[in-house]
Amino acid sequence: MNSIEVKKLTKRFGKFTAVDDINFTVKQGEVLGFLGANGAGKSTTIKMLCALLEPSSGDALVGGYSITKQPEMVKKSIGYMSQRFSLYNDLTVEENINFFGGVYGLDGAELIDRKNWVLKIANLQGQEKLLTASLPGGIKQRLALGTAVIHRPKIVFLDEPTSGVDPISRRSFWDLINDLSAQGTTVLVTTHYLEEAEYCENIILINSGKIIAEGNSKKLKSEYLKSDIYEIVCSDLINAFEILSKAEFVDEISIFGNYLHIMVNNKFTGVEQVKNTLQMNSQIQLTRINKIQPSLEDVFIHLLEESRV
Ligand SMILES: Nc1ncnc2c1ncn2[C@@H]1O[C@H](COP(=O)(O)OP(=O)(O)OP(=O)(O)O)[C@@H](O)[C@H]1O
Ligand SMILES: [Mg+2]
Structure with missing residues (x-):
């Protein structure tokens, strides 16, 4: 009822x-x-x-x-x-x-x-x-x-x-x-x-x-998140954010406390690509990168980004 x-x-x-x-x-x-x-x-x-x-x-x-x-x-x-x-x-x-x-x-x-x-x-x-x-x-x-x-x-x-x-x-x-x-x-x-x-x-x-x-x-x-999300821990988070937000394999990026979350697209070939991108542009140390289960926050950030365009 x-x-x-x-x-x-x-x-x-x-x-x-x-x-x-x-x-x-x-x-x-x-x-x-x-x-x-x-x-x-x-x-x-x-x-x-x-x-x-x-x-x-x-x-x-x-x-x-x-x-x-x-x-x-x-x-x-x-x-x-x-x-x-x-x-x-x-x-x-x-x-x-x-x-x-x-x-x-x-x-x-x-x-x-x-x-x-x-x-x-x-x-x-x-x-x-x-x-x-x-x-x-x-x-x-x-x-x-x-x-x-x-x-x-x-x-x-x-x-x-x-x-x-x-x-x-x-x-x-x-x-x-x-x-x-x-x-x-x-x-x-x-x-x-x-x-x-x-x-x-x-x-x-x-x-x-x-x-x-x-x-x-x-x-x-x-239903609303079809792409993979990776969590990244690295030095110089703000700089890494700037660099990765321009990378062609990244669709969306957001900062979660001390981590970055990236949503990748079909140009993504693997975690080496993230490492190379960060090192090519500056001296950022990549401590860790791994694929994660999205949180509701990831879903909402994605949906709000989408509704803005
Ligand atoms: N009496 C009113 N006259 C004119 N605009 C109003 C009035 N009440 C609300 N609004 C506007 O309508 C929109 C929605 O307001 P509402 O209070 O429903 O938002 P909310 O989702 O509850 O936000 P919050 O999380 O801040 O409480 C806002 O832009 C608000 O400024
Ligand atoms: Mg309210």
Whole structure:
């Protein structure tokens, strides 16, 4: 069963098109990663799907309700964690939980039950009276997720929930997302961290408001990257980058920390060719070169390069 069906969804701000005729579906219980650079259109899409922003054209069914015709029903069926977290810093932990519980119509025993659950997942049991502003980023983020799903929505939208928190908190946050999904909650999550996309069942890559790739990580790697990728370790990385980017056997090149990745074409004859090219032009020492399994980052760099031309 599909819990989200997006049809020709478009948002224009004046003459500028932020989201351009996108279509996709998300199955019940799926974790969909929505990826794209700054300004790609991720938040605009999420706000439309949460019925907080009216589309310029197109429509979507969220939990079976039309975002254009039944926006109030959509709002009741979903949870939403906005890009800057939705918590009130000047309220205590408990006041925030009570506030969101109230917004979603919880009271009495049910509110108490859900409050305890939120405190538990946020590791805040016994700390209800703390001021929200004083919480560390990772804890605040868990509290924000807890309040966003306090009413047990079937569908939850998380807009860059992990930005600005440390890697360990990010990892444990993903465990929470996976728990929700295991219980049947559909999760649409945006992120800047490509390694996090590997935790998603499906991935959509959006660029300038258009979907440029979708599928699971394995499919993206096999379908969109046909050429071989080599990893190079050498001295004078910047110079080597300059030289290899002009070599006729190199289609694409990028720097990954202390390494270079090159995508080669059919003029590539073997690793000796790289060695010779580097030595012919300067005194660069090649320490290591080997063929690698592409990462999602390789795939995305490739797709973004392609969409630029
Ligand atoms: N209310 C608005 N009026 C005019 N332009 C807007 C408005 N909201 C967003 N935009 C523009 O639409 C584009 C997409 O913005 P959006 O916030 O959806 O990007 P994003 O993918 O969420 O980026 P980020 O990773 O920075 O959060 C941007 O160029 C942005 O400047
Ligand atoms: Mg955004």
